[in-house]
Amino acid sequence: MRVSCVQITSGSFVILQFLFDLLPSSSGLGHRIFNPATRVQISLGAFNFNYYWRAKFMSVLVVLGTQWGDEGKGKVVHYLAEQADLIVRYQGGNNAGHTLIYQGEPFVLHLIPSGILFPEKTCVITNGVVIDPKAFKEEIDILHSKRIPTDKRIFISEQAHVILPYHRIIDGIFESYNIKIGTTKKGIGPAYADKVNRLGIRVIDYLEDSVFKELLEKNLNAKAPILNSQNVNIAKLRQEIITEHNELAPFLKRFVLDTRLLLEKSINNNKKILFESAQGSLLDLDFGTYPFVTSSNPTVGGICCGAGIEPKKIKNILGVVKAYTTRVGEGPFTTELSNKVGDILRYKGQEYGATTGRPRRCGWFDAVIVRHSSKVNGINHLILTKLDCMAGLDKINICVAYKYKGNIYKDFPASRTIQKSAVPIYEEMDGFTGKIKGITKFNDLPINAQKYVKRLEQLVGVKIDLISLGRKRDEVIEVTENINWFN
Ligand code: IMO
Ligand code: MG
Numbered sequence: 001m002r003v004s005c006v007q008i009t010s011g012s013f014v015i016l017q018f019l020f021d022l023l024p025s026s027s028g029l030g031h032r033i034f035n036p037a038t039r040v041q042i043s044l045g046a047f048n049f050n051y052y053w054r055a056k057f058m059s060v061l062v063v064l065g066t067q068w069g070d071e072g073k074g075k076v077v078h079y080l081a082e083q084a085d086l087i088v089r090y091q092g093g094n095n096a097g098h099t100l101i102y103q104g105e106p107f108v109l110h111l112i113p114s115g116i117l118f119p120e121k122t123c124v125i126t127n128g129v130v131i132d133p134k135a136f137k138e139e140i141d142i143l144h145s146k147r148i149p150t151d152k153r154i155f156i157s158e159q160a161h162v163i164l165p166y167h168r169i170i171d172g173i174f175e176s177y178n179i180k181i182g183t184t185k186k187g188i189g190p191a192y193a194d195k196v197n198r199l200g201i202r203v204i205d206y207l208e209d210s211v212f213k214e215l216l217e218k219n220l221n222a223k224a225p226i227l228n229s230q231n232v233n234i235a236k237l238r239q240e241i242i243t244e245h246n247e248l249a250p251f252l253k254r255f256v257l258d259t260r261l262l263l264e265k266s267i268n269n270n271k272k273i274l275f276e277s278a279q280g281s282l283l284d285l286d287f288g289t290y291p292f293v294t295s296s297n298p299t300v301g302g303i304c305c306g307a308g309i310e311p312k313k314i315k316n317i318l319g320v321v322k323a324y325t326t327r328v329g330e331g332p333f334t335t336e337l338s339n340k341v342g343d344i345l346r347y348k349g350q351e352y353g354a355t356t357g358r359p360r361r362c363g364w365f366d367a368v369i370v371r372h373s374s375k376v377n378g379i380n381h382l383i384l385t386k387l388d389c390m391a392g393l394d395k396i397n398i399c400v401a402y403k404y405k406g407n408i409y410k411d412f413p414a415s416r417t418i419q420k421s422a423v424p425i426y427e428e429m430d431g432f433t434g435k436i437k438g439i440t441k442f443n444d445l446p447i448n449a450q451k452y453v454k455r456l457e458q459l460v461g462v463k464i465d466l467i468s469l470g471r472k473r474d475e476v477i478e479v480t481e482n483i484n485w486f487n
Pocket of ligand 2: 069070096097098353354355
């Protein structure tokens, strides 16, 4: 065989990837020289073969929430995880709550990616996440009690920051005298605040005894005024943290590595990687309903900083969207229904927080926020969930724009005043009835349900490719069949 010519369509430097591909990947040489748009022409006698690398490349998929969380990301990730090699969390902490069904029983994960339920998958928690070592151990213990193996399948970044008991205490204190956000009180905001203040303790610091003790002292000193103001016994708190540390540091150690490097190697070895956001895009620190947001970036940009991935490597961005809207905690919610319809949605959708058990606020579909999410994230596929929970309503409203002081807003406004006081402009549609659960073909849905889905698609400007009609993995309609989500 003679390789007669190497043609590089993207202008980058490539030396016969084909030959490298023939090397075993264990040699460390194979698969190393990559370019997504590289074409190598190989001549065999009179025949020319074009060898494309693109088909084997770009296998990074992102699953994000497009509203205020609880869109059903857990189920979608579980559905797609079967096709992935690695499932990755890149932001947030144990404030997330993903309800899954395992061996017929509902099961909630807060920190560990839902891919853990597939024995051959690897789960990664990267630097952008804040990790509560105690909560992490509790989750591992639960997995073990269910006989789900965790060894060499879960990795946490040495650069992730840890949540310690004082973060949880401060989260509670802030809630009582700052603006009430309605946080999960897991210490998420205070841990990210320490990171930004350069006082944070990373996993690698937590593992180094002397470094940890020095940083702990610095932190307790810095936080003494606020802790004293609530009569917290700092000596007792210090002892509690040190005792926990003695047990948790050796436990944590076996899961820790450089996750950025792991992801880089995995991408170079054509592994399929699925990133899952922990919160919805409207809870994003920058693009959400600030200050009623979480303290990290669940939007797609969070992946680049939170995991160390090049933006160019991200291929598909899936937005999970609920057929109506919910929110937990405080903050603006233009389409909120404080009436019987809201109660019906809460009852039918079982809208109670997976992390805190709080009843979720419920309302009509808000196309303004979902359009905003789709633009901020560059969403190219939508997955609609809980359509079945809307069956039985006589009329359905969709918010197409906001109105405030005579002005119409089609794009999500940043002003707190407008977010709080704008009124929704609704488009009314006829409702649908009947048993929706169990349907697997789009055309078998009641005609009004089909019209509703099509209208949502139009208003958001992205195709709805999958519809989920229940918690179980197989309760889905593949509107677009045979999608290769990773390519
Ligand atoms: P999943 O994974 C819904 C909300 C809290 C609060 C705000 C800030 O189920 O989509 P935090 O504790 O993060 O500082 O609280 O964010 N919040 C969520 N709401 N689902 C979640 O996760 C959430 N995680 C945080 O209710 O309003
Ligand atoms: Mg939740």
